[in-house]
Amino acid sequence: AQKVTQAQTEISVVEKEDVTLDCVYETRDTTYYLFWYKQPPSGELVFLIRRNSFDEQNEISGRYSWNFQKSTSSFNFTITASQVVDSAVYFCAAHSGNTPLVFGKGTRLSVIA
Amino acid sequence: KAGVTQTPRYLIKTRGQQVTLSCSPISGHRSVSWYQQTPGQGLQFLFEYFSETQRNKGNFPGRFSGRQFSNSRSEMNVSTLELGDSALYLCASSLRVDGGGYTFGSGTRLTVV
DSSP states (O other): OOEEEOOOSEEEEETTOOEEEOOEEEOSOSSOEEEEEEEOTTOOOEEEEEEETTOOOOEEETTEEEEEEGGGTEEEEEESSOOGGGOEEEEEEEEOTTSOOEEOOOEEEEEEO | OOOOEEEOSEEEEOTTOOEEEEEEOOTTOOEEEEEEEETTTEEEEEEEEETTEEEEEOSOOTTEEEEEOTTSOEEEEEOSOOGGGOEEEEEEEESOSSSOOOEEOOOEEEEEO
């Protein structure tokens, strides 16, 4: 079964600062998928990215970037030039074909104007 | 296309009652998963259905049950409600069970008094 650890419970940054959210995963499967979701105060989980275990290419999407490193079992998420609208709880999750999606405890990000 | 629809959005029930929550997945999606979110326990997996069959079940008491219909719509039922069942219940749909992206609904916030 997968296990996902988000060691950072809460982070506060000032607007325009860069911030990195850490995620460490554990799995015995060779094929697995990693996700990041954002949960604003409204409660809905908003999908941000999905990566599979065979694709270690890092990805940049606008102000968001993801660093996937199998050697350290990490899938970190960076927001560049943070904005107040980025304030939310961010969840890292993992899944393989035989197991359900497993979430970390989440990191609450507060961006202060 | 329409997203994942959960009804009702809010619900207040009394201890001992039972409740049924509904989830309509994205059209064409055959996998539906349910999660319970509480401040103390985070996002916990309840069950997953694919083509009307339960594929996985989380570690919840038998008071929690679910089913999926031929049109992929799913319901979950909680009998003999307890105060600790107060939570946000989230439903996710996916096109397939192995690595498909999970799209979440807005959730049903259940309060047990």
